[in-house]
Amino acid sequence: MSAMSPRKSVKTSSKPFVSGNLEIVKYATWLAAEYPKALSRAIAQARYEEQESLRDSSTGDPSWGGLTDSLSVTYNSDDASFVYGVTDENHQKAKDLEYGVPDKSAPSPLLRSFAKSRETDLGKRISTLVDNDLKGRYK
Amino acid sequence: MTNRVGFLLAEDQALKNLFTGLTVSDDKDQARPVQVFFRYPEGETERQYPFITLEHIDIVHAKNRQHSETSIYFKTAKVGAPALSASRSDRMDYWPSYSSNFSFITNKNNFQYLEANEHVPVDLLYQVSTFTRSALHDRQLTGRLISQVLPFRRGFIDIPIDNTLRRLDLLDWTTADLLDPEAGYRKRIFRKVYTIQMSAEIPSSVLIGRQSVTTVVGSTDVISSVSGSVYNTSGNPSAEPFSVSG
Numbered sequence: 222m223s224a225m226s227p228r229k230s231v232k233t234s235s236k237p238f239v240s241g242n243l244e245i246v247k248y249a250t251w252l253a254a255e256y257p258k259a260l261s262r263a264i265a266q267a268r269y270e271e272q273e274s275l276r277d278s279s280t281g282d283p284s285w286g287g288l289t290d291s292l293s294v295t296y297n298s299d300d301a302s303f304v305y306g307v308t309d310e311n312h313q314k315a316k317d318l319e320y321g322v323p324d325k326s327a328p329s330p331l332l333r334s335f336a337k338s339r340e341t342d343l344g345k346r347i348s349t350l351v352d353n354d355l356k357g358r359y360k
Numbered sequence: 361m362t363n364r365v366g367f368l369l370a371e372d373q374a375l376k377n378l379f380t381g382l383t384v385s386d387d388k389d390q391a392r393p394v395q396v397f398f399r400y401p402e403g404e405t406e407r408q409y410p411f412i413t414l415e416h417i418d419i420v421h422a423k424n425r426q427h428s429e430t431s432i433y434f435k436t437a438k439v440g441a442p443a444l445s446a447s448r449s450d451r452m453d454y455w456p457s458y459s460s461n462f463s464f465i466t467n468k469n470n471f472q473y474l475e476a477n478e479h480v481p482v483d484l485l486y487q488v489s490t491f492t493r494s495a496l497h498d499r500q501l502t503g504r505l506i507s508q509v510l511p512f513r514r515g516f517i518d519i520p521i522d523n524t525l526r527r528l529d530l531l532d533w534t535t536a537d538l539l540d541p542e543a544g545y546r547k548r549i550f551r552k553v554y555t556i557q558m559s560a561e562i563p564s565s566v567l568i569g570r571q572s573v574t575t576v577v578g579s580t581d582v583i584s585s586v587s588g589s590v591y592n593t594s595g596n597p598s599a600e601p602f603s604v605s606g
Contacts, residue, residue, distance in 0.1 A: 320487065320536050320553045321415075323400045328487050330417045333532065333555055337485060341423040 251359060256351075259358075263350035267343065268296050268303065275305060275335050284318050284329045291315065292332075303343065305336045363521040370457040370521045371484055371560055372398070372416065378517055378528075379412050379488070382504060384497040394490075394501065409549075410492035410501060418485040422559065425481035433570070434462055434474040441472035441572035452476065453523075456561040460523035471569030479561035485531075488554040493540075498550035506530070510556060517558060527559040 272294040279285040279292055291311040295304045307315035321328035364373045382394040395411040432452040435444050444451040454460045456479055462468055490505070492498045506512075515528040532555040539545040 316534075316536065320489075320534070321400075323491075323538065324403070324541065327399070328415055328417055330485070330487070330555075333485065334418045334420070337418065337420050337483070337531075337557075 248359065252355070255355060255358065259351045259354040260347075262354060263347045264296055266350055267347050268294055270346070271303060271305075271339065271343065275332075278335060279331060282329065282331060284326075285315075285331050288315055288318075303336070303339075305332045365458055365521055367457045367560070367562060368416070368484075370519055371526075371558060372414075374517055374519045375414055375486060375558070378509060379414070382412070382501070382509075384410055384492070384500045386494065386496060392497075400489075407491075409494075410490060410497045412501075413489045413491070415487040415489075416484065417487050417555075420483045420485065422481040422483045425559070427478055430478040431475055432478050436462075436468045436471055436474060438469045438472045455567075456522055456524070456563060457519070458522060460521070462567075465567060468569070472572045473570040475568045475570050476563065477565035480564045482560050482562055484558045484560050486556050486558065488556060489536075490550075490552045490554075492550045493547065495550060498552065502552055505552075505554065506533070510554065515556075527557075529557045531555045531557050 272292070275292050275294055276289050279289045285292075288307060288311050291307045291309050292315075293306060293308060295306075295308075296302075297304055306312075315332075317326070318329045319332055320330075361373075364370055376396055376398070379394075379396045383391040384394060385391060392410070395408060397405075397411060397413050399415055400413050401407055401411075430450065432450045433444055434452040435441070452474070455462060455464075458464070462474060465474065468474060488505075490498070490501045492501060510528065510530040512530065515530060517526050517528040518524075519526055534553050536551045536553050538549040538551055540547045540549050
């Protein structure tokens, strides 16, 4: 090839880049595979804990006490939200309690108050669960 | 109407003002007024539809807005101390739900600054319900409230007593229609329930009068030859800058 071909002198590839610390590469590879699983487990665990806590909080309320087993917390993966509610046959009774019925009962906002009070701590709880899960599994 | 003073009183009044003055229209009346009540009106109150009810349902500590222990300062009119620029995070301009100028501290100009701990942030939850007998009025009120009174992301409320603009966020709204007992459960009452959240603050300390530092006596000497990180303050300890509580 003549000297008229400047591309010849330009490097078109390089050797694979490897960190000087292989343990980091090993951990990053492991983390990429395990993080989604850990997050999924943490959300499931947090959902269960939330539901138990919500049900516990209802037992002290005479209005809601009869609906304790109907209270549920579900996770909506579409918008990454937790939904606090009643989805069984007691739905209308729960709605009447939550929002009140004019001339009969004032609002007893158990669900909204509970969800609001958990707004900050729930995220931290999931983060802690993920962290503990990953730390416990990495060898 | 005079402004109500105090936590919850100022917020309640501002909320009622926000919803007061709404009208709906129909074939018979182009500007039918919408009344506003705190709680559902008692039986002896004649109900004229449509109307709105306001109910305070909860107070929640707003942990996402809580800072660590921080002192905040108000600069009084007393001369001789630097002003606090508007960009400072420790500048105090109001006493929540109470005053916009600290006029209730009658001797405040004896001091150059007033100091307090940063206020505790809370969220006030309100349930706002609209009651109408006509689907048309229901739609009009729903559209008006969601587009103008409680717009997503941009909701705010003016609290005149402390001259603050607070966030007012729509958290949830739902349909909860009723059958009217006064009409033998044959007529519908259209009810929409809105859950809204207003930001608020509660003072966490008393106000303390402060004077600015006038003189710094003494000097700072490096006494460590290892890293220079240990210092010795020398000077007359009895001549320290002073502060006055009041």
